[in-house]
Amino acid sequence: MYDIKWSSPIEVGFAPGSAQMVQGPSEALNCLANLWPDRRGPLYVAARSVCRAAVAGRRSAEEARELFISATREAHLKTQ
Template structure:
């Protein structure tokens, strides 16, 4: 399920760097690994885990989306 997509992409704002639409757990993992700010709290850790589980079929893509949104909130980044 590596190409699983969410029903609605998550718009994440990276301050002055602009906004990015994240449309699935694979893209979310890339953002968490490559573009995340220094703050890496418990929601960040859980988002990585749930996104991996969604790619393996152990969680749904929508469960990954919910956890990714919580990580974005934890990092005080804007979610649409």
């Protein structure tokens, strides 16, 4: 298991006036499991899978980052 970081962190607004800084696939998995809204579609499932694979060293951190961003868009979450 690797604690890898993304090239650039993602700030995600899960609640009005509150944002979470996500710096890598491990933190993304935590957000997907514990902070995600009820909007869970195919990109959510894909992001969860690729983040797990990145943590295990089977996929790149940047692949996980791109899918996580796509999942935030699918869930209509604000990102920076």
